[in-house]
Amino acid sequence: MNALSPRQRTILWHRAQGLTGPQIAHTMHLAVATISYHERIICHTLRATNITHAVHLGHLHHLIGSRPDCGDRAAYLRHLRRGEPTCPACKAANAEHAVAQRAGQLKEGVALGPGARIAERTPHPC
Numbered sequence: 791m792n793a794l795s796p797r798q799r800t801i802l803w804h805r806a807q808g809l810t811g812p813q814i815a816h817t818m819h820l821a822v823a824t825i826s827y828h829e830r831i832i833c834h835t836l837r838a839t840n841i842t843h844a845v846h847l848g849h850l851h852h853l854i855g856s857r858p859d860c861g862d863r864a865a866y867l868r869h870l871r872r873g874e875p876t877c878p879a880c881k882a883a884n885a886e887h888a889v890a891q892r893a894g895q896l897k898e899g900v901a902l903g904p905g906a907r908i909a910e911r912t913p914h915p916c
Contacts, residue, residue, distance in 0.1 A: 793835050794853060799861060801828050803854045806845045855879035863887045 838844035855877030866880035
C-alpha cells in the first residue's frame with residue numbers, strides 16, 4: 791500500500807485539500823495531463839474506483855497527513871519540534887523506523903521514509 795512515489799503522495803495530498811487537477815498542475819508546475827496520469831496510477835495502486843476514493847484510502851492507510859510532506863520520520867520529528875499533534879501518517883512512519891532500528895537494520899541517525907527499502911545495514915560486530 792506504500793508504493794506511491796513522493797510526487798503521487800503530493801498529488802493525493804493536494805486532492806485531499808480540495809484542489810482540482812488544473813490547480814494541482816499549476817501549483818506543482820506540471821502539465822494537467824501529467825496530473826491525470828499520476829491520478830490514474832494512484833487509483834490503480836490503491837485499487838480505488840476514483841480519485842475521491844483514493845483520497846479516502848490514503849487517509850485510511852495513513853499515506854497522507856495534514857501537510858504535503860507528512861508520512862516520513864522527518865515530518866514526525868518536525869511535528870514534535872513544533873509542538874504540533876502528530877498525524878497518523880507520521881506516526882506510522884516513525885513506528886516503521888523504530889521497528890527497523892530495533893531489528894538492527896539502520897545505522898544511528900538514518901531516517902527511513904515511507905516505503906523505503908533499507909539500504910544501509912549495521913556491520914556485524916565480529
